[in-house]
Amino acid sequence: xxxxxxxxxxxxxxxxxxxxxxxxxxxxxxxxxxxxxxxxxxxxxxxxxxxxxxxxxxxxxxxxxxxxxxxxxxxxxxxxxxxxxxxxxxxxxxxxxxxxxxxxxxxxxxxxxxxxxxxxxxxxxxxxxxxxxxxxxxxxxxxxxxxxxxxxxxxxxxxxxxxxxxxxxxxxxxxxxxxxxxxxxxxxxxxxxxxxxxxxxxxxxxxxxxxxxxxxxxxxxxxxxxxxxxxxxxxxxxxxxxxxxxxxxxxxxxxxxxxxxxxxxxxxxxxxxxxxxxxxxxxxxxxxxxxxxxxxxxxxxxxxxxxxxxxxxxxxxxxxxxxxxxxxxxxxxxxxxxxxxxxxxxxxxxxxxxxxxxxxxxxxxxxxxxxxxxxxxxxxxxxxxxxxxxxxxxxxxxxxxxxxxxxxxxxxxxxxxxxxxxxxxxxxxxxxxxxxxxxxxxxxxxxxxxxxxxxxxxxxxxxxxxxxxxxxxxxxxxxxxxxxxxxxxxxxxxxxxxxxxxxxxxxxxxxxxxxxxxxxxxxxxxxxxxxxxxxxxxxxxxxxxxxxxxxxxxxxxxxxxxxxxxxxxxxxxxxxxxxxxxxxxxxxxxxxxxxxxxxxxxxxxxxxxxxxxxxxxxxxxxxxxxxxxxxxxxxxxxxxxxxxxxxxxxxxxxxxxxxxxxxxxxxxxxxxxxxxxxxxxxxxxxxxxxxxxxxxxxxxxxxxxxxxxxxxxx
Numbered sequence: 001x002x003x004x005x006x007x008x009x010x011x012x013x014x015x016x017x018x019x020x021x022x023x024x025x026x027x028x029x030x031x032x033x034x035x036x037x038x039x040x041x042x043x044x045x046x047x048x049x050x051x052x053x054x055x056x057x058x059x060x061x062x063x064x065x066x067x068x069x070x071x072x073x074x075x076x077x078x079x080x081x082x083x084x085x086x087x088x089x090x091x092x093x094x095x096x097x098x099x100x101x102x103x104x105x106x107x108x109x110x111x112x113x114x115x116x117x118x119x120x121x122x123x124x125x126x127x128x129x130x131x132x133x134x135x136x137x138x139x140x141x142x143x144x145x146x147x148x149x150x151x152x153x154x155x156x157x158x159x160x161x162x163x164x165x166x167x168x169x170x171x172x173x174x175x176x177x178x179x180x181x182x183x184x185x186x187x188x189x190x191x192x193x194x195x196x197x198x199x200x201x202x203x204x205x206x207x208x209x210x211x212x213x214x215x216x217x218x219x220x221x222x223x224x225x226x227x228x229x230x231x232x233x234x235x236x237x238x239x240x241x242x243x244x245x246x247x248x249x250x251x252x253x254x255x256x257x258x259x260x261x262x263x264x265x266x267x268x269x270x271x272x273x274x275x276x277x278x279x280x281x282x283x284x285x286x287x288x289x290x291x292x293x294x295x296x297x298x299x300x301x302x303x304x305x306x307x308x309x310x311x312x313x314x315x316x317x318x319x320x321x322x323x324x325x326x327x328x329x330x331x332x333x334x335x336x337x338x339x340x341x342x343x344x345x346x347x348x349x350x351x352x353x354x355x356x357x358x359x360x361x362x363x364x365x366x367x368x369x370x371x372x373x374x375x376x377x378x379x380x381x382x383x384x385x386x387x388x389x390x391x392x393x394x395x396x397x398x399x400x401x402x403x404x405x406x407x408x409x410x411x412x413x414x415x416x417x418x419x420x421x422x423x424x425x426x427x428x429x430x431x432x433x434x435x436x437x438x439x440x441x442x443x444x445x446x447x448x449x450x451x452x453x454x455x456x457x458x459x460x461x462x463x464x465x466x467x468x469x470x471x472x473x474x475x476x477x478x479x480x481x482x483x484x485x486x487x488x489x490x491x492x493x494x495x496x497x498x499x500x501x502x503x504x505x506x507x508x509x510x511x512x513x514x515x516x517x518x519x520x521x522x523x524x525x526x527x528x529x530x531x532x533x534x535x536x537x538x539x540x541x542x543x544x545x546x547x548x549x550x551x552x553x554x555x556x557x558x559x560x561x562x563x564x565x566x567x568x569x570x571x572x573x574x575x576x577x578x579x580x581x582x583x584x585x586x587x588x589x590x591x592x593x594x595x596x597x598x599x600x601x602x603x604x605x606x607x608x609x610x611x612x613x614x615x616x617x618x619x620x621x622x623x624x625x626x627x628x629x630x631x632x633x634x635x636x637x638x639x640x641x642x643x644x645x646x647x648x649x650x651x652x653x654x655x656x657x658x659x660x661x662x663x664x665x666x667x668x669x670x671x672x673x674x675x676x677x678x679x680x681x682x683x684x685x686x687x688x689x690x691x692x693x694x695x696x697x698x699x700x701x702x703x704x705x706x707x708x709x710x711x712x713x714x
Contacts, residue, residue, distance in 0.1 A: 010207065010215035013100040013133045014144045014197065016076035017046045019151070020067060020098065022089050023081035024050035026058045031104065032080040035141070035153040042143075042150030042157065049074055067092040076100045078141070078151060083107025086137065087122045094130030101127075102151060103136035109203055110138050124205040132206075139202030140178020143185065145195065146221055152200075154182040156189075169223035169310065170194030171303045172216035174209050176201050180228045184300055191434065191450060192443035193304035196221040208233060214241050217250055223310045226303040227254045235281070235609040242288040246473055251466055252290045253303045256281055283631035284610050287640075289469035291462045298458055301450040305459035306466075308448040309425040313471075314464040316394040318342045320387045321367035323399035324375045328431045329367030332399045332453050339457035341464070343367070350390040354383055367399075375400075379411030381418050388422045395425040395460050402430035402449065405437035412441040419446035425463055429456040472639070484510055484681060491685050496712045497544035501589045503689075503708035510678045512671065514705060521587040526569045527562040529590040536560045536593040539568050540707070541576050545583035547709050552579040558593060565590070594704035598653060598663050599693035602671055604634055604679035606687050606713070612679040616644055616672055618653075619693040626650075634676035641672040654696070663696040667703045687713045 005011055025033035036050065040059055049070045050063040057063060064070050067077070067089065077093040079086055083105050093101055108120040120137065127134040135142070141152030150157045171193055175181025178200040185198045196219060199212045209229060216222045225245070232238060245252050258278065282292055291306075293299045319341045323329035333343050346354075346366050354364040357378060363369040370383050380398055387393050402408065408415075419426070428442045428449040442449040450456055486509035494502055501519045508514055518529035519542065530537055541554030549555045553575035556568035569588050576585050601619030606612050614636055617629030630644040645654060645665065655662050675689055690709040697703055 005215070005218050005220075008215045008218060009133050010212060012075060013102075013135060013207065014142060014149075014199065014215075015147050016074070016100065016149070018049065018072060018074045018076070019044075019046060020049045020051055020070060020074035020077045020093070022051045022067065022077050022079045022093070024052045024055075024058055024063065026055055031153045034158070035078065035080060035104065035151070038150045038153060038157050042160075043148040044150070045148060047072070047074070067096050067098075070096070073097045076102070076151075078102045078104065080104045083116070083119060083137070087119065087126060090123055090126050090132075090134075091130075094126060094132055098132065100133040101135070102139055102141050103134060103202070104139060104141060104153065105136075106138045108137045108205075120203060120205055127206050134206040135199075136202040137205065140182065140200045142200065143182075143195075143198040145197070146219075152178075152182065152198075154178070156182045156186040168194040168307070169221055170196045171307050172196045172213070172219065172222040172225045173198040173227075174201070174212045174216065174225060175199070175228040176204065176209055176230050177228055178202065180296070183296060184226055184228065184303075187297065188300045188304055190436075190439070191300065191304055191448070192439045193300065193448075194307055196223075204233060210234070210237050210241050213252070214244060217241070217244050217248055222250065224251050224253065224303050224306045226299055227252065228299070229254060229256045230258050232609075238284065239288075239610070242285070242290060246289050246470070249470060251306045252285075253293060253299060253306060253462075254285055254290050255293050255296070255299045256285070279629075279631055280607050280610055280613055283613065284633055287632050289466055289473070291466060293458070295455075297450075297452060298455050301448070301452060301455035302459045302462055304450070305425075305427055305448040306463065308427075308443070308446060309463050312423050312425045314394050314425055314460075314467040316342075317461065317464045318344060318392060318394045319460060320346065320390070320393040320396045321399065322380065322383055322387060322396055323367055323369055324372050324401070325399060325431065326363070326367075326369045328399040329369055331431075332397055332429060332456065333367050335453040335457040336397065336460070339454070339461045341457060341461050344392065346387075347390055347392045350386060350392070353386045357383060357386070375407055379407065379414060381411050381414035384415075384426065385418050385422075388418070388424050388426070393424070394464065395427075397456050397460060398426065398428045398447075399453075400428055400430055401432045402428075402434050402438035402442075402451075403432035405435045405441060408438045408441040412445060415442070415445035415447070425460065427456050427459060429453055484678070487678065487682065491682065491712070494712070495544055496714060497547065498710040498712070499542045499544055499547065499586065500540060500708050501542050501586070503710040504705070506678070506710055507674070507705070507708060510674055512674050512705075515592055517589055517591040519587045519589055520569065523566045523569060526565045526588065526590060530559070530562045530565045533590065533592050537565065538591050538593055539565060539572055540589045540591070541572050542586040542589050543576060543580070543583050544586075545580050546576060546585075549707070552576060594695045594706060595697050595701065597695040597697040597703065599695055600668065601629070601690075601692040602668075602675055602694050603691060604675055604686075604689040606679065606683045612676070612683045614644070614672060614676040614679060616641075616668075617648065618650055623692060632676075635680040636673060636676045638669050638673060641669040641676075644672065645669070662699050664699045664702055665696075666699075668694070668696050671703065671705075685712055687711045 023032050027033040028037040050058050053065050055063045077098045109117050143150050173184050181200040319336050321329050321332045351364045358370045358374045362371045426447050430451050520526040536558050539556040559565045599620035601617050601623050603615045612634040614634040618626045628649045630647045688711040693706045695704045
């Protein structure tokens with residue numbers, strides 16, 4: 001591992017044995033001087049070479065007027081000069097043989113003008129020419145405790161003792177925003193979160209957040225990676241990094257911002273209008289075991305919890321709430337239930353053991369109130385040990401006061417013993433402010449602590465889901481995709497837009513069983529089709545130019561008479577010519593009317609970054625208004641398809657919990673698997689698949705695909 005780590009090109013950026021400070025200053029009130037002072041005060045043990053024309057010495061160190069004047073070759077240059085002279089000085093570093101650089105200076109692409117963008121392009125070319133690894137520009141630097149290097153001007157690093165590596169593998173913080181990256185560090189430090197590194201990447205002309213995360217995954221000091229992402233320049237590389245994280249069992253906790261769908265492209269299909277870029281990002285991340293958070297404190301608390309939970313898999317979502325405050329316990333219980341955790345009664349043996357401990361006015365129900373008197377007598381460790389031994393408890397949330405540390409300090413040694421012997425996750429939540437000594441007592445025992453009830457519940461839920469992901473990962477194989485030779489032939493002979501009758505043929509070739517239908521191109525064909533289908537029928541215009549049939553009066557429903565069907569046929573053809581005089585019309589599709597059921601939408605879209613994405617949601621004419629969908633990379637197996645359905649807000653409508661008989665979920669799962677396989681195998685040909693609505697009937701009665709559309713790549 002050590003050899004692999006040192007061979008990674010990020011290693012030379014984060015672990016330099018010597019540094020040139022280009023643009024150094026003696027004035028610690030400005031960024032150039034503050035950065036130098038932070039490095040010195042942080043205990044960096046390598047050589048420092050201040051480069052400036054303004055001083056001969058700074059802090060006892062000799063200064064150099066030019067990079068060329070430095071007697072040795074620094075391994076890293078930190079550049080803080082004005083933007084217009086950055087290219088010149090970076091080139092000087094390249095000629096000198098400097099391996100890496102951090103460009104702190106602003107005034108590049110983030111400025112938004114042509115000259116600044118050209119300057120950034122020039123810097124990128126210089127980095128490539130000299131094979132330098134470059135962080136920034138517009139970066140805030142990094143903090144690497146393993147080599148005591150605080151290479152940043154962040155005020156969060158000011159006035160602190162020389163850094164030392166944590167004895168506990170900790171959180172590696174990777175942020176495209178310098179301010180947010182060090183805010184995560186600052187907030188986490190107050191809660192006792194162990195940190196292995198803080199790396200900010202700025203404009204990312206060279207090294208990017210994914211590459212930093214990939215390096216930290218190989219770092220033995222890092223057990224969790226917390227990421228703040230605005231956008232990725234090469235998102236296709238994300239898959240390899242996530243796979244590496246999963247195989248290494250190192251969790252990724254990610255805050256992804258920038259959710260606006262204002263720029264999403266227009267499309268013929270509902271699928272594309274519902275699967276914007278942010279949704280794709282989030283679905284790809286969550287499907288690979290990444291924990292997504294939407295709040296800065298949640299990012300800190302969940303990452304901290306994951307670092308402390310290391311080695312303790314959650315077997316399920318059953319939570320015991322332990323408290324000395326009845327109100328605090330009830331509030332935590334509500335937070336757990338709201339999050340999706342289970343707070344259920346304890347088994348009799350566990351209740352009896354707790355009753356034997358606590359005062360008569362305590363409560364051995366769940367939540368467990370051991371009272372303030374109980375805390376004074378025996379602390380949290382004794383009842384915690386009882387709860388962790390229960391077969392009906394998967395994890396414990398301890399709600400406590402942390403404003404006065406004496407009680408927790410007195411119990412610290414016993415808590416440490418419990419932490420060392422139990423393999424179940426435990427998280428402390430303070431309903432008071434956090435005293436530093438109380439934090440030390442809890443984290444010293446190996447438990448995370450926070451001041452947020454919702455974040456405690458979120459962290460315990462996320463750990464249960466991550467544990468489940470790892471278990472499924474170890475026991476599952478990639479879904480197989482059967483040969484589909486007939487589909488290949490049918491696609492090659494079809495136009496770019498396949499309206500329903502062509503799309504139905506492709507679906508049938510892929511293995512789906514569909515009801516019988518007839519394409520009518522004449523009045524006589526309609527007369528023949530109606531009695532052949534033995535019941536009421538629907539007539540639908542078939543034209544690649546008219547995918548949304550109802551919008552152009554291209555649909556007639558509930559017809560059972562051949563002559564009535566002929567009249568409807570005539571009206572549909574006339575409406576098509578009226579709405580789109582030049583459109584090519586293939587005919588009118590005659591299909592049986594569907595039985596009643598629940599309307600869903602199933603689709604796929606080939607994302608330009610992540611490939612085929614499967615989508616399912618509640619459909620029909622209100623599909624975009626309801627906006628209740630689930631996304632997942634294709635292909636999927638039946639387990640993943642069921643998981644998608646369970647994630648829908650209206651999932652209870654499908655399984656009977658809404659108060660009616662349940663629908664044929666098995667049939668819907670079968671369609672999801674088939675569509676995902678079709679989308680995955682033919683992603684180079686098929687851009688979108690749109691099945692809307694898919695009417696799911698009562699269990700055992702299957703489903704009906706009412707409309708279908710397939711769009712090929714142009």
